[in-house]
Each structure stands twice: as structure tokens, then as C-alpha cells.
Amino acid sequence: MSLVTLTIDGQQVQVPPGTTILAAARQAGIRIPTLCYLEELNVIGACRLCLVQVEGARALVAACVTRAAEGMVVHTSTPAVRHARRLNLELIMSNHPRECLTCLRNTSCELQQLAAELGVGEIRFQGEVSPYEVDDSSPAIIRDPRKCVLCRRCVAVCEKVQGVSAIAVQERGFDTVVAPAFLAPLGEVNCVNCGQCSLVCPTAAIHERDETEKVWAALADPQMHVVVQTAPAVRVSIGEMFGLEPGSIVTGKLVAALRRLGFDKVFDTDFTADLTIMEEGSELIHRLQNGGRLPLITSCSPGWIKFIEHFYPSLLPNLSTCKSPQQMFGALAKTYYAQKEGIDPARIFVVSIMPCTAKKYEAGRPEMNSSGYRDVDVVLTTRELGRMLKQAGIDFDSLPEEDYDAPLGISTGAGVIFGATGGVMEAALRTAYELVTGATLVSLDFEEVRGLEGVKEASVNLAGTELKVAVAHGLGNARKVLDAVVNREREYHFIEIMCCPGGCIGGGGQPLPVDNEIRARRIAAIYQADRQMPLRKSHENPAVQALYREFLGEPLGRRSHELLHTHYTPRERF
């Protein structure tokens, strides 16, 4: 394919046909500001901040949507270009609350950065502002349309990546707003709480519900025994909030930081991830051997659970009945752990640190109280924990490495890889293989189910039976797999589905920004952490073995069913 040659600011640039001016300029090291642009997902030319001058064109053109053409002469910094960009930004800011100092996104706001970059000296327009109020109806996601710049990145992600379309552009003209259809409250629609919108929002117009104050209050309450669990993905991402490279493994510092905050015990969700494998693996084997409903589909990801309840209720019997590791942890903390330590479960306050906004919704589900109490009291996202650490003045990077507390902090590498797409599948295969065949796995690494490919398939020989498995991450990819199952185009025995692209490391509660490169680095860190663990198979976890011995009996036993398994609720599509 022959290249297209164009001139940008006097530089000759050669690009493949179809390349946009924006991409061509980036290739030439020329920065063009953007706001609404989101590579491959939101290429709509709406914000008009990437305007450039193309010789011969009637008006300025948006670099993000205009393809380079042979002989095109582009100027990215003429007085007219700078003036138009600055004025358009000034207009956007004239409809944006000037609450920067108290805003959640202060110093991480793209609008703020652009204002500094383009040099908007003053806002000359004082007029009407967006008429919509904050929507805090959802337990996980807060919409603040006042701060919305209508870049529509959230809409694009919700529609194109997640296939949910819980939010869309409503009304028109100055009253245009991104909201659920008919301006319904977000908490009452088919939003799955995945929070992918909050990852791409350039401002604080969509963000996680901040619940740090509840945790501060519990920590300050001498009556409460406050325990914390950390999800696998948090240890490979929270460092980013303190300037560390994406993919830095900071498990020990994370434990230390949580102790500094005052948690009585620092536990690990990896422990219940191992437990999940015991329960779910047994469930799989049970269904395979007894003609149960197949394919079995994983149930760790609460965004995915709400998605299937809304969009594929007929497949609910295929879901594993296992609670997610977070909820198993909560149920055990207020029963097994409480008994073991002799603490009144009413005094135990369970906090989760999750990469996930949907976990907030999950913890609040009415059925999640099998301990007799609300199993998990507060869910904080990675971002919220980062903010707490900053408020506490903790110098994260200089903390020593510390170990998790026993027994609920003891885990294997199989628990760690729950944080990446394909991890639950791989962990399950490690255990199922050994339990079914009685043989020891030669290689623990199931490479086919790893990586950022949207849908991954593999086939594993389990003592003579071919076990066909599929892994999908991102709900758009989940749809592909489910449609193939519903239409009988594909047959699987076991499917892992994670709501967010990349799995939990790409969760809606993770540090900003996120792109595929950052996802890949976090995933690499997850597998590195796995390799560093002395034990890498869930059934070898001694604490899990003790738990069965001392408390649960056996996988899928009566107590397991009471505490570790759940049921689902079919919901309307809207």
C-alpha cells in the first residue's frame, strides 16, 4: 500500500491511507489538543478543540476525523486555529462549574489541563448553565451533568465496549445531556455499574460514589473491629496513584499502608478467590458428571452478573451459584473468623478494596447477608483508597513491605490471577485437572486463555474428556460468546466472563488513565506475582484446607451453600 504524503507545519509526513490528521501529527511529534476523542471508540469531531487549518478548505477542520490526503498542507498553530480552539474551550468552560479546588478530579481533570495548555485567560461569558442536577440514585456511579462537557466518551464506551447503552445523549441544543433514556435515574435502569464511563470521563461528570468517610468513621470507632480485604488487581495498580509505573507490584506496601490507616486486620480477597476455585471447580465437575446445565459460567464479576440478569435472563441457570470472592470473604469474616477470634460479628466491619465500582452494588444486594449481617460493609475502589492514603499523609513509595494477616490473608498464585482476564479459568483448570486426573500438572501456565484478545477459546484434556472453554472480557465480547451459545453455534463446558476489558485490572474503579498498554502492563504484573508465589494452585492453599476442615466440611456442602452460594434475579432490559 502506498503511503500518503502531507505537510504538517512545514514537516513532510508519510502515513498510510486513511490515517487522520491527528494521528499523522502525533507521528510527527506535533501535539494537537483533544477532548472528545477516544481512539477507535469515539471519533466524532464534537468538541472542536483539535481544529487545524487545511489549505484550500472553507472552514477549519477537526484533525481527529479528517483523513490525511496526498499533498494536503496542514497548519496546526495559526492565529485563527489558536483563537478558535481557545474560544471553543472558553465556551465549554462557560458552562462548567468553576469548582476546581473542591472537585474530585482536581489535578486529574482533562478540561483543567487543556485550559492551562491553551491559555484561556478569562471566561467572558456569564450566562445560563446546564439545568440538570446531580444524579446520585446509583449505589456505585454518580452522574454530575453540570460538569459534563458532552464529549460522549462515556456513551461510546457504554455502547460499543459494553453493549449496554444505559446512558445516551438526550434532549438537544443547550439542554443536551448524557443520561439514561427518558432522563430516568441511573440507579433505576439497566446500568451494570461497571464504571467504564468513569474511566473515560475527562472531568468529574461521572465518577464513583465516594464512601471514604464511612471508612474513616469506622476506623475511628474503638468499638469496631475493622478488617480489610484487597482484590488481586489492586496490588498491581495502586502504585500508579503515587507516581509509580503501571504494572508495579506493590503488594507489601499496600498491606503496610492499610495497617498505617488503622485497619485491625489486613486480609486478602485472594484467599476467597482460592476458595471460589474449590467451590466453582467442584460445581463444574459435579455438573459434568451429573448432566447438569452447561456451559457453566463464572460469577465473580458483579457487573457481568447484573448484565446477564438484564440481557440474558434465560441463561441464569448456567451461572455458577458461587458468590464472588468479595462476598465469600464478607460471609466468612462475620462467621468463621468471628468464631475463631471470638469477636462479636456485630462489631466486625468489613471493608473491601476493589478495582471495581460494581462491587459497591453487589455488597448492597439484599441477598448478601448470609452471615446474619451485611456481609461487606463498605466497598472502596482503588481510587478511593489512594485518596485516603493521601489524606492520611502516607508516603506510599517509602513504606516497607509487609505480609497479610492469617488466616484470611493466605493465598496462592491461582488467587492472584483472578485479577486478569482468563485468570479464573486458568486457576480453575489448574485445580480441576489435578482433582479429576489425580496427576500433577507439568506446566501451570495456560497461555491460550491469557492476554487481551476479546474472546479466547481453549480445549483441555481432562482424563479423556475434552473440556471446551471460552474466556470473554468486556460485555460486548460477552455478548458474542453468549449469542453463540444461545444460537447453538458454539458448544462450551465452561466460560469465564469478566465485565471489564482486561478483566479486573481494567476495572471501573482503577487509577486513571487506562488504555490497552496500561492494561497489558498490569496483566504482566499479575502473572509475575503469580510466578513469585510459593503455591500456585488453590487446592494447595493451607488456609483454605483448614477452613474446610474446621468449618465448612466439604466443597458444595451445607454450610458452603448457606454462606458461599447465591441466587440471581431476572430483570427487565430497561
Next chain:
Amino acid sequence: MELYRAHVLVCAGAGCISSGCQAVKSALVESIDRLGLQREIKVVETGCMGPCDLGPVIVVYPEGVFYRQLKPADAVEIAEEHLLKGRVVERLLYKAPEDGKTAVTSDQIDFFKKQTRIALRNTGIINPESVEEYIARDGYRALGKVLTSMTPEEVIECIKKSGLRGRGGAGFPTGLKWEFSAKAPGKPKYVVCNADEGDPGAFMDRSILEGDPHSVLEAMAICGYAIGANQGYVYVRAEYPLAVQRLSLAIEKAREYGLLGESIFGTGFSFDVEIRVGAGAFVCGEETALLASIEGRRGEPRPRPPFPAQEGLWGKPTVINNVETWANIPPIILNGPEWFASIGTEKSKGTKVFALAGKVNNTGLVEVPMGTTLREIIFDIGGGIQGGKQFKAAQIGGPSGGCIPARYLDVPVDYESLTRLGAIMGSGGLIIMDEDTCMVDLARFFLEFVQDESCGKCSPCRIGTKRMLEIVERITRGEGREGDIELLEELGQSIKSSALCGLGQTAPNPVLSTIRHFRDEYEAHIYHKKCPAGVCRALMVYAIDEEKCNGCGRCALVCPAGAVYGEKKKPHRIDLEKCLRCGTCMEKCKFGAIYTI
């Protein structure tokens, strides 16, 4: 076929329907029946004849006698006198406003005399619900000619040579558009008719669809043949129920006669048309927004290129033309491109239909050759300004257009000349304003319209037009500040160069053109707190003429602010601090004692 000695054409355009033509027609038919003339005289409902302010109107053929502003009783009289006894009813004829001269037939009336009707050739003449009447007027002959004796390339060449340009506003050469689509890779291809007419006061497209729907269908089929498309869509707004109804009927009839559908005229070429009804968003007149709406998505423009000719409906090559453009196609095919190109100016060929509205004597639909001057349209066809007032300006091109002041009355109306004056041809809205119009208020009106109709996608249009509106509003309220005119110009220019679509890029035009031609009016509002035309209420100062006031107290009684004071039987006064400038006192004063400064 039955023969009649006379035909009575009753205009059943939406304007005449509003003014009561159905009752007139019923009275006429009843009288004809009563007089036993039903086998001699046929009553035909037609589409819009044009002179809407004269409605209801009828024309009696073979003489062509034109009767206007009829009531049912008048229809009875026409039946008894004219149709039975052959005596023209003098008092119901048209009288010219300038000299009171009576015109018997429509060709004696300037309004009709000066027009050249190509797009409107059948509108107001045939029964739009009768495909036979369309065929009798050479209908579907052009399609027959194309399918049986021309190659697709020859059709495109013919349209290119005619010089026809899009009548929807931008004036892109139609033949070129067809050629792009024909050559674009991708199948299937589509033909779309843009009937989402939305400019305030414009109703050219509605009248053609209501009065001559087959002309559009025939043209779309011709284009389908030329570009290799078998499916057409007419996107028409839901506010045009009569157009939808007549178009649906026309599609049904055309299918019945084999003029649409499989293998038309047995040539193997198939083409069908479906209607898509829009919900009335102005922006859906923008072609990419219209296509999005047909596809079932939110009607919003997307960046171009790619143009619809390359990537249109469902990403396939699509020709999209507006109603009036389509209506020009069959005559071009039949009469040849040279004939069409001989009408109009060097770069603007053919005719243009305008919806003449505002303070002009004859309002309605007019079709004139390109290059006709504004003076001819307003004074010869339009019969001059109402009440003998002064012509001030014409707003042409609707909310995307601009105003043309009196000193340019002799500029020929064509695409280039209008653009040079800061206006645009647009779809053909032509609003005439007299000395009582405030140009700042006019700009405010159009800005309010575009702000309301902005789709909200790009920031300059969504927020920029809002800020412009706020500034213009404060000027009309007397709160204008030094620098406001310059700020409006700065914003306007920037929005023009940076908005995403045609709507946004032209939205500032009404403001920019009124500033350009009537800057002094803006200055009067801002610096002298005066509205020279006496329109902007907040800037009016009410006063009482002590000579005329007899102290009846009526004004003080009706004043909602208690701003009028004075002793009984003595001249009253107005407290300007309290006065709300509502004008109620002036309305109620029986002695004309209250005036504005």
C-alpha cells in the same frame, strides 16, 4: 374518458385549506348538483396555486377566470352566475393593490405573469391524487425516455450539462453528485429525497409534495437508474400530514401502474420508494443527520467527508437531493439540458421557488428565473410593501441566511451574489421587512430558533449560539455593553469556521449580516438605549400628551405596576422608574394621548 365543458380548479394547498377551501368546494359541488350541471362541469382539487394571502382561490377553465378570497356563499353565486349563465362574477375577481385594476384571468395578474414555472409546473394545475392527470402533463415520459433510450452515463451527463444545482441550500451541482455516487464502490446504493423542510415560513417543498408528488417519484427513479440504485426514501416531516398522505397515495398509484416496482416499463430496471416520517427536528434537514434518522439513530450530523455520495445511508453510496431539485429533473430530461441552461445566470441555471412572506402585499409561492432581482420579486410579483410603507430588508435563506438591505434591491438573485452579500440562497424562504422591523430583534428571533434546533453535538454551536443569543437578548433589553458588537462578531466568525455541520456554520449569519448592514441599529440599542424601529419593549419610553389627556384615569386603572398617576380630570403622568413598558396604557387610552419616544 368523460368530457366536460368546464373545469373548476379549487386550490387545496395547506394555506387554502386553512382559509376554508373545503367549505367553498362543498358549496360549489352542491350548487352544481342542484343546478344539474354535474355532467358538464368537473371540480378538481389541486395543490397550491401560490397566492396564499388570496385564498381560498379557484380557477374556472377553459377561460381561466381567477376568483379569490371566496366564502361558501360566493361559490354558490359563481355556480349560478358563471357556470350556469356564463357571466363572470366581477366582484370576486382580483384587483391589483397598486391601481385597483381588475384581472379576469390569472395571466393578467403580475403575480403569475412574471413567474417561470418549472418545478411548480403542475402544482395548482393537476389533481395531485390523480396519476392520470400527471401522465397527461407528460408525467413519467422522462422516466420512459431514460429507461428506453439513454444510458446511465448519458443521464448523468444531461443533468451535469443542465447546470442544475441543489435547491436545498448549498447549491452543489446535482449532476456531479450523481456522478460521484455512480462511481463510488459499494452496493446497494440509495436515492433519498430530503423533504425535511424546516426554515420558518418556507413551504416550497411541502407544496410540491402536496401538489405534484409524482414529479418527485419520477425523478428519484431516474436517478436510481443513473446511479444504479433500486431503493429510494423520502424523508418528510410529520408536520406535513397532507404531503405524507398524497405522497403515499402517489407511491401506491405508481406501483399499481408499474411506474415503480419490479422491471419498470419491462426494462428490467426496478425501483421502489418508501416514506420515512421525521419527528420535526430542524437539524434533520442536514443530510448526514437525515440519514442517521432514517437509520433509526438520533438525528445528528456527522463530519463530512465522507460525503453521502460515497458513504451515505448504512454506509452505502447515496444521492440525497431536496424536493425542489427532484421536481426539476423530468423537464430537464424531456426538454434537454440546453433548454434548462438557457434560463438563469451564468453560474446559476434554471429557476428558484421562493416562499414570499412578511410585509409584502402578495405573499405565497413564486418561481422565478435565477438572476431575477429582489426588486422584481418584491415589487412586481409581490405587489410592493403593505400599507405603502418603506422596504427595509429581505431575510433570505432562513435561519442560515442573512438580510439584504434596500440598497441591494437590484442585485440579481443567484447563489454567488447572495453569498457575496453575506446571505445564502438557502431553501427559498424570503421574508420581507418594512421600516417597523428591528434588525436586532430579527437577529434575536433567528438565533433563538437555531439555538433551539441545535442538535447539541459540537460545542461552538451548542454553547456558542447560546452565548450569542444571551448577548443579543441583553442588547434588546437595553443592557448591551460596549464591546458587545465586537464580541458577537468574534463569536460569530469563530462559530462559522469551527462548527461541525452546515447548521452550526451558518447559525451566526443572521447576526453577522444584520451587524454588517445595520450596525447603527445595534449601536442605538447599546449606546443610546433606543430601538429605532420601536420594537424592543424594554427600550421604549412611554409618555402622556398633556394636550390630549383629559384625566379619565383609565390608564392608571389598567397599569399593572401603578406607574401612572395624576388627579382626576387632570393630565396624568407616567413614573418611568415603575413603568414595565407593557404598553397596556397606550392600548386602553381612547384619546390617543399616550405615545412612545
